[in-house]
Amino acid sequence: MAKVQQETFNPFTPEFGKVPAYFAGREQVLSDILSAFEEQTMNLCALFVGPRGCGKTALLTYLGNEASRLGWVVANVSATSGMLEDIVQRTEESASHLIAASSEKRLTGVNIAGIGGATWDAKSNTKANWRTRMNNLLERLGEADIGLLITVDEVDVSLDEMSHLVSTYQHFVRENRKVALVMAGLPFHISSLLSGKNTSFLRRAQRFELGPLASYEVEEAFRLTVEEGGRLINEEALGEAVEAIDGFPFMLQLLGYRAWRMHPDDAFLSVDDVRAGAQRAQRELEDRIFDVTYAELSRADRAFLAAMAQDGKTSRRIDLMERLGKPSGHISTYKKRLVQSGVIGETLDGDFYFALPGFKEYVERRQG
Ligand SMILES: Nc1ncnc2c1ncn2[C@@H]1O[C@H](COP(=O)(O)OP(=O)(O)OP(=O)(O)O)[C@@H](O)[C@H]1O
Ligand SMILES: [Mg+2]
CATH class of the missing domain: 1.10.8 (Helicase, Ruva Protein; domain 3)
Known part of the structure; x- marks a missing residue:
């Protein structure tokens, strides 16, 4: 006789972007953002910042699903070229039960707009710029009091569409449209985004650092x-x-x-x-x-880490200055870069430590 045993399945999800069975920690960010969706907050704007593998994509995915459950239309995109068009198409897709697709209308030539009998002008649509097309969609959603959530993963400032999105979003906010924008990226990318001329408005966004878990x-x-x-x-x-x-x-x-x-x-x-x-x-x-993280580091970053690896758990600034033969300013510059890329952290006493488990040993091997 076959053993009667409850089937077990592996509940762990070691894939990038996978929503875990249980989120460890992250309570603040989850409750803040979820309550904004529940309360139908008009212009939620939030940034998730953290190193590779800290859970940015998983959070975006989870929150997008929740928003959609709470009645929001959701457009999930990544910051790659074509992002703006992708936002339009994902919005249309997600709202397809509310807004009849423009192509359909062109085909039938009949006004079958889903919401409040609004008409869709297919001709002007092809010429309209991104903001106009979005306004058009938002108008319709607004009539039904439905909000739009745009999530942008892998924020990359070198992409022009990124600043276009952010500056247009400001207009949406001024026009009182119900749009939420939640973006995620590596610390270095987010800080360059915040320092950009056209995107400085984001400095007022809610910022969540996805640091190590307790x-x-x-x-x-x-x-x-x-x-x-x-x-x-x-x-x-x-x-x-x-x-x-x-x-x-x-x-x-x-x-x-x-x-x-x-x-x-x-x-x-x-x-x-x-x-x-x-x-x-x-x-x-x-x-x-x-491997990816290390490949993204400069020669001086690596030298800094190699100098740190000679210590036990933490390294002191003074020792690093001596080992590297560099002034305090150099240490500050590289410390900042490495903290931003999530590789090291700084204690309250101003000492440094490796922030990724096992990265110290990895650096030693790469150097050796
Ligand atoms: N809070 C959490 N608790 C448990 N598991 C988590 C948590 N956050 C993320 N994970 C898991 O960790 C892995 C990495 O998550 P994710 O891909 O979202 O990271 P990321 O920050 O987007 O990384 P990258 O910068 O490389 O894109 C996934 O397998 C995910 O299921
Ligand atoms: Mg990711």
């Missing part, structure tokens, strides 16, 4: 995720997992996923499973995060 947040989410898949984990194994994850969301998923697969049919996820999973996860983290 241990108790990791612990809770890890345990709940294991239980979600129909298994259990004891304190000891959980403690090991939390330590290896070191507050990094992507690692939580990678480690959990690998550990789970060691003995998927056992009732408990054991300490050994966690240890074996952590080893595999660390290698994957290197392939999928560290």
Whole structure:
């Protein structure tokens, strides 16, 4: 007879942009943004900032889904060329049950506009610029009191369409249209976006730093995720997992996923499973995060990190000055760059530490 056993499935999601079974931490950002959707706030404008793998895309996806559940029309796009057109098309798609598509109208030649009998002028549409086309859509949504949420992932200031979007958004706000704009990007990109001439208005946006997770947040989410898949984990194994994850969301998923697969049919996820999973996860983290991150660093950034790697957990400014043979100003400049790229952090005492779990060892290997 076949064993009667509850099917278990691996509940961890080590894929980029995947909404996790449980969000560890992030309570503030979730509650702030969700309540803005619930209260139908007119012009929510928010920025998510954080290093690779901290959960920016997952948050955007989750919030987009929630907004849509709460009746918003949602256009999710990435900052790549064609973004503005993509926003129009995603809006039309998401609102298709409310707004009859223009092509349909051209085909039938009949006015079948969904909302309030508004007419759609297909001819002028082809000539209209982006703002006009958006206004047209927003007009219709506005008549039905429906808001539009635009999410932009992978913010990139070098894209002209980015500043076009932001400056046009300001007009939407002035015209009292119900549009929310939520954008996510790497710290370096967001700070260049904020310092741009046409985009300085964003300095007033709500800004959420998606930093490392607290241990108790990791612990809770890890345990709940294991239980979600129909298994259990004891304190000891959980403690090991939390330590290896070191507050990094992507690692939580990678480690959990690998550990789970060691003995998927056992009732408990054991300490050994966690240890074996952590080893595999660390290698994957290197392939999928560290290599890209390291490739984006300059020669001087790398020298700075190599100097830091000679220390234990934290490095002091004075030691780095000596090792690098550079003045304090140099340290400040590179510290700022590296903090912004999410690679290092600064303690309250002004010491520096590696912010990604295992990155110090990785730097040592790359240098060696
Ligand atoms: N708060 C969280 N708790 C648990 N898992 C999370 C959390 N946030 C993200 N994850 C998981 O971490 C992984 C990375 O998330 P995501 O792809 O959203 O990161 P990202 O910041 O967009 O990275 P990148 O900058 O490389 O695009 C995904 O597998 C996701 O499910
Ligand atoms: Mg992403």
